[in-house]
Amino acid sequence: MEQWFNSEYSWLIVPCFICIARICDVTIGTIRIIFVSKGRKLWASFFGFFEVLIWLLAIGQIMQNLDNVFCYLAYAIGFASGNFIGITIEEKLAMGIMIVRVFTTNDSDKLIDTLRAKGFGVTSVAGQGGSGPVNIVYTVIKRSCLPEVVAIIKQFNPKAFYSVEEVRSVNAGVFPVKNGMNRLRRLNFLRNRL
Numbered sequence: 001m002e003q004w005f006n007s008e009y010s011w012l013i014v015p016c017f018i019c020i021a022r023i024c025d026v027t028i029g030t031i032r033i034i035f036v037s038k039g040r041k042l043w044a045s046f047f048g049f050f051e052v053l054i055w056l057l058a059i060g061q062i063m064q065n066l067d068n069v070f071c072y073l074a075y076a077i078g079f080a081s082g083n084f085i086g087i088t089i090e091e092k093l094a095m096g097i098m099i100v101r102v103f104t105t106n107d108s109d110k111l112i113d114t115l116r117a118k119g120f121g122v123t124s125v126a127g128q129g130g131s132g133p134v135n136i137v138y139t140v141i142k143r144s145c146l147p148e149v150v151a152i153i154k155q156f157n158p159k160a161f162y163s164v165e166e167v168r169s170v171n172a173g174v175f176p177v178k179n180g181m182n183r184l185r186r187l188n189f190l191r192n193r194l
Contacts, residue, residue: 010065010068011068011070012070014061014065014068014071015068015070015071015073015074016074017058017061018058018061018062018071018074018075018078019074019075019077019078019081020078021054021055021057021058021061021078022055022058022074022075022077022078022079022081022082023078023081023082023085024054024082025050025051025052025054025055025058025082026078026079026081026082026083026085026086027082027085027086027089028047028050028051028054028086029047029051029082029086030082030083030086030087030089030090031047031086031089031090032044032047032048032051034090034095035047038095038096038168039168058075058078062075094142094143094144094146095143096142096143096166096167097140097141097142097143097166097167098140098141098142098143098146098164098165098166098167099138099139099140099141099164099165099167100138100139100140100141100146100149100150100153100162100163100164101136101137101138101162101163101164101165102135102136102137102138102139102153102157102160102161102162103127103129103134103135103136103160103161103162104134104135104137104157104160104161105129105131105132105133105134105135106135106156106157106160107135108124108135108137108156108157110156111137111152111153111156111157112124112137114152114155114156115137115139115149115152118148118152120139120141120145120149121139121140122137122138122139123137123138123139124136124137124138125138140167143166146164150162
C-alpha cells in the first residue's frame with residue numbers, strides 16, 4: 001500500500017502541486033510587474049516575496065523528481081496558465097490612468113459636450129493635420145472608463161483617429177464619480193477654481 005501511495009504521490013500529486021504552484025507564482029508575478037510599472041514599490045515587494053517563495057517550492061519539487069516527465073509538463077502548463085490568468089486579472093482590475101487623444105476633421109463640440117456631461121475633463125485645441133485643419137480633443141480618464149469613452153467617440157465620429165496612452169501619474173483632474181455625486185463634485189471643483 002505504501003509503495004502504491006509513493007508511486008501515485010510522485011506521478012500524480014507532485015505534478016498537480018507543481019502546476020498549481022506555477023499558476024499562483026506566475027499570476028502573482030504578472031500582477032507584481034504591473035505594480036512595478038506603476039511605481040508602487042510596497043505592493044511590488046509584497047507580491048515579489050510570495051512569487052519567489054512559491055517558485056522555490058515548485059522548483060524544489062522538480063529537483064526531487066528529475067526522472068518524472070509529468071513534473072516538467074506541469075511546470076510548463078502552470079507557467080502558461082499563470083500568464084493567462086494574470087493578464088485576465090489585470091484586465092479586470094483596470095488600474096491606472098489613461099490619456100485619450102481624438103483627432104477629427106469634423107465638428108467636435110457634441111463629442112466634447114457629451115464627455116463633459118458624463119463627468120470627464122476635456123481639453124480641445126485646433127491643429128493642423130496632413131490633410132488640413134483638425135480638432136484635437138484630450139481627456140485623461142481612469143482605465144476602467146476607457147470602453148465608455150471609446151463608445152462615445154464612435155457614437156459621434158466613427159471615423160475619428162484616436163490614440164490611448166498610459167499615464168504614470170496625475171496631479172489633479174476631473175474624473176466621473178460613479179455614485180451619482182457628479183453634480184456636487186463639479187460644483188465643488190468650480191467653487192475651488194473661483
